[in-house]
Amino acid sequence: MPVAYLRQKGVLTLPKEVRLALGLKERDGILITVENNRAVMQPIKQRTSYKEFFGVFAGKNQFPGFDAEEIAAEEAIAESVVNYNRSKNIGEKKP
Structure with missing residues (x-):
């Protein structure tokens, strides 16, 4: 021993x-x-990747996956850009 x-x-x-x-x-x-x-x-064991943390903490909503998260982030950014451009009248067609 x-x-x-x-x-x-x-x-x-x-x-x-x-x-x-x-x-x-x-x-x-x-x-x-x-x-x-x-x-x-x-x-x-020391975790070497953030992917190892998925599922560690229980949540109400199921994680939709990386692709869905990336698409949602891109859509949010695009919407933010459109709203900014509208507020500054950028890209508006002039008569």
Whole structure:
């Protein structure tokens, strides 16, 4: 059974076999809870992409997808440009 010792300032180095068994890599986090006078560790993998966060938080509306979001953003920008141009009378046909 691997043993780790607490060093100065609370630094604890996990033995290699523990890191390998948990699939831990540099900069991964570990959630440590105390249960019945025991420390229980659970790996927290660092997320490398924003796509990994989808579905983490439950919401009322289902995410329509990237394509629908991009189209909605483009439509909103186009509408904003049209409204601005109308307010400045830009692009109006002159009699």
